[in-house]
Amino acid sequence: GAVVSQHPSRVICKSGTSVKIECRSLDFQATTMFWYRQFPKKSLMLMATSNEGSKATYEQGVEKDKFLINHASLTLSTLTVTSAHPEDSSFYICSATRGAGYGYTFGSGTRLTVV
């Protein structure tokens, strides 16, 4: 149980376009979803936390107008990278939890390449 599906796994887009990444909890209701970004040789950096039905909480330094997060249902959160630039190229990972004490399940990640 506790499966999180993240799609797409890889995406290449042109500079200036927008890309949407989906994160779905397949067999549980995720009250909270998290979005992380991984830089080479660095840890997973938390970008934002989203609770179903409310606005996402962004970490310091993360542009909320650039990284749009929507958590419209208990099983789906989306991250949209708007007006993507080459420096946005990275590995993005979501995770979901039912709540405190239930543990975290990670998606398989999305490799974004902006050309």
Add this chain to the structure above:
Amino acid sequence: DQQVKQNSPSLSVQEGRISILNCDYTNSMFDYFLWYKKYPAEGPTFLISISSIKDKNEDGRFTVFLNKSAKHLSLHIVPSQPGDSAVYFCAASGRDSNSGYALNFGKGTSLLVTP
């Protein structure tokens, strides 16, 4: 500010021997600690966790030790197998996080188990 630190970026161990991966944290409010294993281009997979009320948790070949006074935890893998070769992330969470129970990750330790 890195609240979870894995000071060894890499570790090489011979098959059959013990692998010890270390992790230090600075935030005394952290009360739940996890280890994740990550292969390239994949999301992290959960390995083992420990809450602050315990000092040891064992699951098969994997044992996590927690020393709260030293703010230190370690993951022991015995015996090490070539399939254990991956990057291991230490993560911690606590109630004072601005983002609820979001995980704070270390930078990871790349483990190589040689035949």
